[in-house]
Amino acid sequence: MTSVHLQSFAAAQPPLIPSAPQLGLPWALAEAQAFHLRGVGRLARAERTAAKQRAQQDAPAYLAAETTRLQDIREQMVTEAEQWWHALLSNDEATVCEAVNTAFSDNPAAGCAVGVDGSVLSVVMRQQDLDSMPTQTAGLTPSGRPTLKNLTKRDRILWWLTAMGSNIVATLKEGFATASGIEAIDLAVITRLPDTQRLGYVVYGRWTRHAIESAPWREPEDALRFLDIGQDTACSVTTTASGNLSSTLKPLDTTRVAGLQALLDGAQDNPDSGEPSLADLDITLGANTPPDVRVAIGDPYRIRPFAEWKQQTLSPPQPAPVVAPAxxxxxxxxxxxxxxxxxxxxxxxxxxxxxxxxxxxxxxxxxxxxxxxxxxxxxxxxxxxxxxxxxxxxxxxxxxxxxxxxxxxxxxxxxxxxxxxxxxxxxxxxxxxxxxxxxxxxxxxxxxxxxxxxxxxxxxxxxxxxxxxxxxxxxxxxxxxxxxxxxxxxxxxxxxxxxxxxxxxx
CATH class of the missing domain: 2.60.60.30 (sav2460 like domains)
Structure with a gap:
């Protein structure tokens, strides 16, 4: 909970489009023979010989057609990747928000990019509610036996604050790593307040790329420095005159920052209503399974089966042979x-x-x-x-x-x-x-x-x-x-x- 800011996030790189699969004539001939011999009996020698001859004639054309088609697909993907990369570097709002939100999808505290203004990205983060934090922690009795001890309000607030700071820094680091053209992030944190059980802002401010990338992040305690390196920051947890942390959470004044109150006013605060809910932002975003890079969503290099290619070359198309179910x-x-x-x-x-x-x-x-x-x-x-x-x-x-x-x-x-x-x-x-x-x-x-x-x-x-x-x-x-x-x-x-x-x- 208090060490996610210690992670490193690799800077985004231009998309690398894999080469189209290399296809050979033996493969094309095997596909063609399988098609032409379908439904031909093993003892029908003349028909089998004729079928193999037709396969020999079709295989080179099939191979050439698929090779050309796959290369055209790759060229199109390369062009689209270059356009996407240029849009990301140019801070196109839709491109940046989509890329950042994909990167945020596996975060323990959900972050959501909501807009881009020039080189500044706006992000809303949903922090774990204070009421969901444990009220006890592991300890030892005077005789050295393990036990549970009750946390004071201030100890619990400190734990929650450290966890929030850790998630804020991690969100900022990942946002800057993903969007190379962004130089600052306006971030606001919402949580459900203990007194009212309604959503409210507990942190907002601006953090620059330079401030985040130049700060050393080595220990869990470093997460508490997130306010020191921000600009125009505000936090519900304050320090009293005696140097202690406040023991209560109060919602921040949203009138200082345009748009914050409108976001809350338009938010659905009832997670059981069936409507999109900021109250459940940590569920709808943070708990999602992250994209699996190993599995393509559709295969751009899908090879057309020989039967499909053959049907497209015939005029009119011929019905496929009927084969008994296996x-x-x-x-x-x-x-x-x-x-x-x-x-x-x-x-x-x-x-x-x-x-x-x-x-x-x-x-x-x-x-x-x-x-x-x-x-x-x-x-x-x-x-x-x-x-x-x-x-x-x-x-x-x-x-x-x-x-x-x-x-x-x-x-x-x-x-x-x-x-x-x-x-x-x-x-x-x-x-x-x-x-x-x-x-x-x-x-x-x-x-x-x-x-x-x-x-x-x-x-x-x-x-x-x-x-x-x-x-x-x-x-x-x-x-x-x-x-x-x-x-x-x-x-x-x-x-x-x-x-x-x-x-x-x-």
Whole structure:
């Protein structure tokens, strides 16, 4: 509560737009063959030969179209990112407020940017109510035994004041770090006053970037200096003539600062009314889950399936072949099977779960069980590998379950890739293990209608797990791909999992 001001906040940087995924002809050919062979019987040799010839003709055009389209998307995103960065540096009000409020979304005391005037940002902060503070603190009896001792009014006020100062300084530091063109922040703090149980201002003032960045913030007690370095500041907690802190909170006079009273007059003070409420600003902003940088909101580099591209090139569009729904075969740990040829051209992978969050990860490894380079490590920050041969498609909520999908084109993988490990990992910082997952299942299917399901164990001792493995093999002198259900893992999460496959974890 009294040390958040000791945090450091990295200065905002221009957005870095990732490169468009590299796609290769083997991937395009696998997609085209899967489409043209759909619904063609295995014994219909003439039809299969004709279908493969059509795929050979279509694949280069499909590859060229997708490569051009993805590059156009990247150029558009680069242009938009440059425009956004310029707007942020120019203190465009909407851009600055949106960026700052996104940064504030995980703060313990909610801050909300409400306007920009030149290079001055206005922020309202919702501080924890004094009545919600504990009335006791840990202590020791004369004999040295632990006990609880009652806090005096002034001790409680000091604790609350220090916590408020800590949150104010942290809010100011983060605001300046996020908005590089802002040189001062007008900040006002609201809380529910003990006597009236209504909202009121307890602090307001202006703090400059220079004052915040030049002040040393080393100890929790440094938070109490927030008033000393501000301009035109006022605080409900005052110091008496004897040097003690006041023991009551009174609302500040809002007539000195234009707009403060209007903000309170227009605020809904009843949190149960169903209307937006400043009384619950700490709930509606501060308690929100911060944005997860690992998960994109929509995939800007979504690759059009071959069927979608083909339909757009036909005039008039042709109906897609009807394929019978798949019936999944349930696998047990250690079970292996030979994948049909249709699975080589496109294996659809989905991991569904509930109870906690997890991420799907693919490792493309050689005979030594290690990746040849970081490009063979397919995860949330690098969702495509092997020139499109393996790709994560992102997460989405489907009813009570979260589902993350991927596609693997086995016939498009380079020769040095001998195995594909399909793994999951938990968020180590959340302190949860695979035992927290419920209804976890890995489903795989292909265009022939063949499908397989494996339910990995909910092991509370591990935080990362290889659920299944796809690997090259030989059967009757012919190369094949096989699937093995595994369900074993690592206690230290993604770091241990990645190191086991030769990924250099920094």
């Amino acid at each position: 019936t999944s075969a349930v696998l047990i740990p250690g079970q292996t099977l030979v994948l049909p040829e249709e699975a080589w051209r496109g294996l659809h992978v989905s991991f569904s779960f509930a109870g906690a969050d997890a991420d799907l990860t693919l490792f493309l490894v050689g005979d030594d069980g290690r990746v040849s380079g970081d490009e063979d490590f397919v995860f949330y920050n690098q969702p495509s590998g092997a020139a499109g041969g393996a790709r994560l498609l992102g997460k989405q909520q489907e009813g009570p379950h979260t589902v993350e999908r991927a596609t693997v084109h086995l016939c498009a993988l380079p020769e040095h890739v001998r195995r594909v490990a399909v793994a999951i990992n938990m968020d180590v910082e959340a302190g949860l293990t695979c035992g927290s997952l419920t209804h976890a299942a890995l489903d795989l299917d292909c265009t022939s209608g063949a499908a397989w399901t494996f339910r990995p164990p909910a092991d509370p001792a591990i935080r990362a797990m290889v659920i299944a493995e796809l690997y090259r093999h030989s059967a009757d002198g012919h190369p094949v791909w096989k699937l093995r259900a595994i369900g074993q893992g690592w206690a230290d999460g993604l770091d241990g999992l990645a190191r086991a496959y030769g990924v250099n974890v920094e």
